[in-house]
Amino acid sequence: MRKFNFKIILQLMGILLLFNGGFMLVSGLVSWYFNDGALNGILLAGGLTVFIGIVLRFATKGFEKKIKKREGYLVVTLGWVTMSLSGALPYILSGAIPSFTDAFFETMSGYTTTGASILNDIEIIPKSILFWRSTTHWIGGMGIIVLAIAILPLLGIGGMQMFAAEAPGPSGDKLHPRITDTAKRLWFLYFGLTLAEAVLLKLAGMGYFDAINHAMSTLSTGGFSTKNASIAFWNDQPLIQYIIIFFMFIAGTNFVLSYFAFKGDFKKYTKDEEFKYYFIIIVSLTIIATIIIYFYASVSIHPTDIQVIAHPKVFGELESSFRHGLFQVLAVVTTTGFVSADYTIWTPFLTVMFLIMMFLGASAGSTAGGVKIVRHIIMIKNGFLEFKRSLHPNAIVPVRYNTKTVTRGIVFNIMAFFILYLIVFAVGSLVFSLMGIDLITSVGAAASSLGNVGPAFGDLSPVNNYSSLPPFGKWWSTMLMLCGRLELFTVLIIFTPYFWKSN
Amino acid sequence: MRKFNFKIILQLMGILLLFNGGFMLVSGLVSWYFNDGALNGILLAGGLTVFIGIVLRFATKGFEKKIKKREGYLVVTLGWVTMSLSGALPYILSGAIPSFTDAFFETMSGYTTTGASILNDIEIIPKSILFWRSTTHWIGGMGIIVLAIAILPLLGIGGMQMFAAEAPGPSGDKLHPRITDTAKRLWFLYFGLTLAEAVLLKLAGMGYFDAINHAMSTLSTGGFSTKNASIAFWNDQPLIQYIIIFFMFIAGTNFVLSYFAFKGDFKKYTKDEEFKYYFIIIVSLTIIATIIIYFYASVSIHPTDIQVIAHPKVFGELESSFRHGLFQVLAVVTTTGFVSADYTIWTPFLTVMFLIMMFLGASAGSTAGGVKIVRHIIMIKNGFLEFKRSLHPNAIVPVRYNTKTVTRGIVFNIMAFFILYLIVFAVGSLVFSLMGIDLITSVGAAASSLGNVGPAFGDLSPVNNYSSLPPFGKWWSTMLMLCGRLELFTVLIIFTPYFWKSN
Ligand SMILES: [K+]
Ligand SMILES: [K+]
Known part of the structure; x- marks a missing residue:
C-alpha cells in the first residue's frame, strides 16, 4: 500500500480548526453584546477547537510540504467533516441543541449550505447561536467557491474541470500554491456582496441582526433563517424579498463572472x-410558475398559522404570484431553500416541476449545490449529437461549449457524474423509505439533501422541518449533503479500492 | 432535402397490414367458435385491414428494393403506429371499445407489450376480442425480438448494438436480407415456448382459453389478462403462478441465449x-421482498373486493410471501406487469423499491421493456472506472463486458440513452401532472408507460386501471409506450433536424 502523507492532512485539519475556532470567538462577541446567556458555551467550544487545532499543528511539525491528488481528496472530505464536528460544539456546549445527532445535522447542514434544520422554534434560540448557524453557511459557501474554482479542477472533479487549463498554475499532480491568490480575490468579492446585501436589507426595513444573518445565508445559498416562517415573515415587505431574490440570483452565478463584472467587464456575463x-x-420557470399560481393556486392561504402573520398580496394577486413564483424558483434552482410560500400546495404540476428543479442546480463556480446547469447543457447537447452520430457513424461530432470543443473525456466524466448522482439519489430514497418514511417524503429528502436545497416534499415540505426524521435518517441525510456538496467523486472515491491501492 | 424511398416504406406497411389482417381472421375463427357476437365486427376489421394492405402493395409496385438507415427508422416507428391504428379496428367495429382514444390506447398498449388497460370489466368482453387483445401482445413481442436482435443493431441503436458485428450479415448501411433467417428461428422458439406454457397452464388446472391467452401475454412480457383480478384470480392455485413465474423469467432472458439452450448449449447462459x-x-430482490412482506406486510388483506375471491395463503404465510414477492419482482423487472398482489401497499420501502425497479428492465434481446440490465452493467462498471480515471488521468481504462472491451462510442451511446430516458421520464411526469394528476400517479404513469410495465402507483396502482386518465393523458401514455418500446432513439430521431437534412 502506498504511503499517504498523513502529516500534511492533519496539519491542514489543524489550520481549519484554528480558523473555525476564530469564527466561534466572533459568535462569542455577539453573545457578549446581546448578553444572551450562550457566552460560556461558545467560548468553551471556541477554546476547545483552537486548542485541538494547535495540538494538531504542533504534533505534525516538520511535515513534508508536498500534497498529491489522493491526499487532496482526503483533505477536502475530512475538512468538511472536521469543520462539522467542531462546529457542532457551540450548539451542544451552549445547550441550544443538546443532542449530538441534532447538533451534527444542523452543523453539516450549515457547512454544506443545505439549510435543512431540526429546530422547531428558531426564535427562542440565543442570537449568538443563530449567528453561529449563519456563520457555518457563510464559511461553507466560501469553502465551496474556492473548492469549485481552484481545487476540484486540479483533482479532475466537478463541473469546471474543463477550465482546469485556465486555472492558475500548471494543472499537474500537485496543487499549486498560487490558488491562494485566486481564493483571496474571490473571498473579497464574497465578503463585499454579503455586506452589500446586509446594508440593502437594513435600508429596506429589516433589523440589522436579521439583515446580516440573511445576507450570509443568501450568498452561500444556505437558507437558514432567523425566523420560523423563513422569508415568509416579510411577505408584507416585497422590497426585502426582491433584494433577497436579486442576491440569490447572484449567488447562483459563477463567481468568476461576477468578479470580472465587478472589475467592469460585463461582457463575460453575456x-x-x-x-x-x-x-x-x-x-x-418563473413565467410558468406565475401563470399557474395566478390562475390555479391560492398564494394567500397557507396550511399553517405560521404564515398568517404575513400579508403576501400587498400589491395584489398578480404581483404576489409573480414574486412568490420567482422567489421559489430561485430558491430551488440556486438551492438556497428560503421559503416565501409552500410550493407543495401549488397544484400537482408545480409540485412535480419543483421536484425536477431540485436536479438542476445553478451555475458551476457558484455556491449552489446540485448537478449544475453546465452539466445539463453538455449532456443535452451531446444527447442531440448522439442522433447525428447514429446517422453518420463515421463522422467525428464533438460537443462545443463556449465556442470551444469539449473533449470526450470531459463529456464522459459529466455523464458518469450525472448517472452516479441518480444512483446515489435512488439509493438515498430507498434508505429513507426503509425507515418507514412514505414515498414522496423519502424521494424529496434524498433529492433535497443531495442537492443541498433544504426544504423538500411531504412531511419535509417548506412549512415543516427535519426534526421528525428518525436519528438514522438524520445521519443519512448529512451523508447525502456531504456527497452532494463535494461533487460526489471527492467523497465516494475514498471508498473505492483504486484509492487505497499503490500505483 | 434528401429523397426518401417512401415507396418501400409504404410497401412494407402494406405487408404489415396483410399480416395483421391475417391475425384478425384468426380472432374471427375464435369468435365463430364461441359464437360471442363479435364475428361481424372482426371480419369487417380484418377485411378492411387486408384491403388497405393490398392497395398499398399495388400502389407501390416496382419499388426500389434498397432500404437505407433513415428509412429503417421510419419503417420501425411507422410500423408500430400502422399496426396500432389497424389493430384498434376489431375493438371499435365489434363495439367492445367504442371510443377511438380508448381503442387506440388498448392496441398500442398491446403491441408495445405494456399491458395497461382502460377496460373496467374485462370479463364481459367477448372472448374473441380478448383473444385479439392477447394477440396484439404476442405480435408485439415477436416484433420486438426481431427488432432488438436483428434490426436495431444495424441501425446503431438499442442495448445490443455491441453485438452488431456478430449479427448476421455485414453491419453496413443496408439491412441484410439474411435477417429473415434469424427471425424465423427466433419465431419458432417464441412459438414453441408459448405453446409449452399454454400446455403446462392447462395441465395445472387453468381453462384452455385462459391458458392460451396468458401464455401469449407472458412470453411477450405483455401482461393483459382475461380476468379482472389478473393473476390474483389464481392465488389459490400456486402451481399456476409458479408456471407463469418460470415463463416470465424466460421471457426476460435474451432469446439468443434461450435459442442456444434449446439446441442443448446451456453454457451460453452461464x-x-x-x-x-x-x-x-x-x-x-426476491429475498428482500419476501422478508419484508413476511414480517411487515399483510399479503392476505387486499383493499378491493377483487382479491377476496383469492386465497393466497394456501401453503402458509411464508410460501405466500415468497411467491408474491418473486411474482411481483419478476412482473416488474421483466416488465410483464401481471398482478398477483398490490405491491403499493407493501410498506413504503417496497413501494420505492418497485418504483426504482421500473427503471431496471430485464435482458436485451428479450421481450422486456425498460432500460435493460446490460446498460446498467456497463454504466456502473464505467462509473467505477471513472474513479480510476480520476486518479490516473493518462491511463486508458476501457470497460470490459463478456470478456471483451466495449468501445468508448458504445459506452457513450448507452449513457446518452439512459440520460435521454430520464429526460423523457421527467417530461413525461410533468405532462401528466399538468392534467392535475397527483405526483405519485404522474411519476408512476410515466415510469410504467415508458418502461412498458403496465401497473404503476397511486391511482394507477395494480388494483386500478388507466380508464381514469383524461383523454390527453391516454394519448400521452401511448406516446411514452412507443418511445420506450422502440428504444427512444428510433422514434425521437425522426423529430431531429439531422434526420431530414440531406447528407
Ligand atoms: K440550501
Ligand atoms: K407489460
Whole structure:
C-alpha cells in the first residue's frame, strides 16, 4: 500500500480548526453584546477547537510540504467533516441543541449550505447561536467557491474541470500554491456582496441582526433563517424579498463572472453560455410558475398559522404570484431553500416541476449545490449529437461549449457524474423509505439533501422541518449533503479500492 | 432535402397490414367458435385491414428494393403506429371499445407489450376480442425480438448494438436480407415456448382459453389478462403462478441465449454476464421482498373486493410471501406487469423499491421493456472506472463486458440513452401532472408507460386501471409506450433536424 502523507492532512485539519475556532470567538462577541446567556458555551467550544487545532499543528511539525491528488481528496472530505464536528460544539456546549445527532445535522447542514434544520422554534434560540448557524453557511459557501474554482479542477472533479487549463498554475499532480491568490480575490468579492446585501436589507426595513444573518445565508445559498416562517415573515415587505431574490440570483452565478463584472467587464456575463441558460431557465420557470399560481393556486392561504402573520398580496394577486413564483424558483434552482410560500400546495404540476428543479442546480463556480446547469447543457447537447452520430457513424461530432470543443473525456466524466448522482439519489430514497418514511417524503429528502436545497416534499415540505426524521435518517441525510456538496467523486472515491491501492 | 424511398416504406406497411389482417381472421375463427357476437365486427376489421394492405402493395409496385438507415427508422416507428391504428379496428367495429382514444390506447398498449388497460370489466368482453387483445401482445413481442436482435443493431441503436458485428450479415448501411433467417428461428422458439406454457397452464388446472391467452401475454412480457383480478384470480392455485413465474423469467432472458439452450448449449447462459446479473438481481430482490412482506406486510388483506375471491395463503404465510414477492419482482423487472398482489401497499420501502425497479428492465434481446440490465452493467462498471480515471488521468481504462472491451462510442451511446430516458421520464411526469394528476400517479404513469410495465402507483396502482386518465393523458401514455418500446432513439430521431437534412 502506498504511503499517504498523513502529516500534511492533519496539519491542514489543524489550520481549519484554528480558523473555525476564530469564527466561534466572533459568535462569542455577539453573545457578549446581546448578553444572551450562550457566552460560556461558545467560548468553551471556541477554546476547545483552537486548542485541538494547535495540538494538531504542533504534533505534525516538520511535515513534508508536498500534497498529491489522493491526499487532496482526503483533505477536502475530512475538512468538511472536521469543520462539522467542531462546529457542532457551540450548539451542544451552549445547550441550544443538546443532542449530538441534532447538533451534527444542523452543523453539516450549515457547512454544506443545505439549510435543512431540526429546530422547531428558531426564535427562542440565543442570537449568538443563530449567528453561529449563519456563520457555518457563510464559511461553507466560501469553502465551496474556492473548492469549485481552484481545487476540484486540479483533482479532475466537478463541473469546471474543463477550465482546469485556465486555472492558475500548471494543472499537474500537485496543487499549486498560487490558488491562494485566486481564493483571496474571490473571498473579497464574497465578503463585499454579503455586506452589500446586509446594508440593502437594513435600508429596506429589516433589523440589522436579521439583515446580516440573511445576507450570509443568501450568498452561500444556505437558507437558514432567523425566523420560523423563513422569508415568509416579510411577505408584507416585497422590497426585502426582491433584494433577497436579486442576491440569490447572484449567488447562483459563477463567481468568476461576477468578479470580472465587478472589475467592469460585463461582457463575460453575456458571452458565457451557462449564464445565458441560467438566465433563460429562471425566466421561463418563473413565467410558468406565475401563470399557474395566478390562475390555479391560492398564494394567500397557507396550511399553517405560521404564515398568517404575513400579508403576501400587498400589491395584489398578480404581483404576489409573480414574486412568490420567482422567489421559489430561485430558491430551488440556486438551492438556497428560503421559503416565501409552500410550493407543495401549488397544484400537482408545480409540485412535480419543483421536484425536477431540485436536479438542476445553478451555475458551476457558484455556491449552489446540485448537478449544475453546465452539466445539463453538455449532456443535452451531446444527447442531440448522439442522433447525428447514429446517422453518420463515421463522422467525428464533438460537443462545443463556449465556442470551444469539449473533449470526450470531459463529456464522459459529466455523464458518469450525472448517472452516479441518480444512483446515489435512488439509493438515498430507498434508505429513507426503509425507515418507514412514505414515498414522496423519502424521494424529496434524498433529492433535497443531495442537492443541498433544504426544504423538500411531504412531511419535509417548506412549512415543516427535519426534526421528525428518525436519528438514522438524520445521519443519512448529512451523508447525502456531504456527497452532494463535494461533487460526489471527492467523497465516494475514498471508498473505492483504486484509492487505497499503490500505483 | 434528401429523397426518401417512401415507396418501400409504404410497401412494407402494406405487408404489415396483410399480416395483421391475417391475425384478425384468426380472432374471427375464435369468435365463430364461441359464437360471442363479435364475428361481424372482426371480419369487417380484418377485411378492411387486408384491403388497405393490398392497395398499398399495388400502389407501390416496382419499388426500389434498397432500404437505407433513415428509412429503417421510419419503417420501425411507422410500423408500430400502422399496426396500432389497424389493430384498434376489431375493438371499435365489434363495439367492445367504442371510443377511438380508448381503442387506440388498448392496441398500442398491446403491441408495445405494456399491458395497461382502460377496460373496467374485462370479463364481459367477448372472448374473441380478448383473444385479439392477447394477440396484439404476442405480435408485439415477436416484433420486438426481431427488432432488438436483428434490426436495431444495424441501425446503431438499442442495448445490443455491441453485438452488431456478430449479427448476421455485414453491419453496413443496408439491412441484410439474411435477417429473415434469424427471425424465423427466433419465431419458432417464441412459438414453441408459448405453446409449452399454454400446455403446462392447462395441465395445472387453468381453462384452455385462459391458458392460451396468458401464455401469449407472458412470453411477450405483455401482461393483459382475461380476468379482472389478473393473476390474483389464481392465488389459490400456486402451481399456476409458479408456471407463469418460470415463463416470465424466460421471457426476460435474451432469446439468443434461450435459442442456444434449446439446441442443448446451456453454457451460453452461464457464461453470459447479463444473464448472471439478471439472475442475481431477481434472487436478491426476491429475498428482500419476501422478508419484508413476511414480517411487515399483510399479503392476505387486499383493499378491493377483487382479491377476496383469492386465497393466497394456501401453503402458509411464508410460501405466500415468497411467491408474491418473486411474482411481483419478476412482473416488474421483466416488465410483464401481471398482478398477483398490490405491491403499493407493501410498506413504503417496497413501494420505492418497485418504483426504482421500473427503471431496471430485464435482458436485451428479450421481450422486456425498460432500460435493460446490460446498460446498467456497463454504466456502473464505467462509473467505477471513472474513479480510476480520476486518479490516473493518462491511463486508458476501457470497460470490459463478456470478456471483451466495449468501445468508448458504445459506452457513450448507452449513457446518452439512459440520460435521454430520464429526460423523457421527467417530461413525461410533468405532462401528466399538468392534467392535475397527483405526483405519485404522474411519476408512476410515466415510469410504467415508458418502461412498458403496465401497473404503476397511486391511482394507477395494480388494483386500478388507466380508464381514469383524461383523454390527453391516454394519448400521452401511448406516446411514452412507443418511445420506450422502440428504444427512444428510433422514434425521437425522426423529430431531429439531422434526420431530414440531406447528407
Ligand atoms: K440550501
Ligand atoms: K407489460
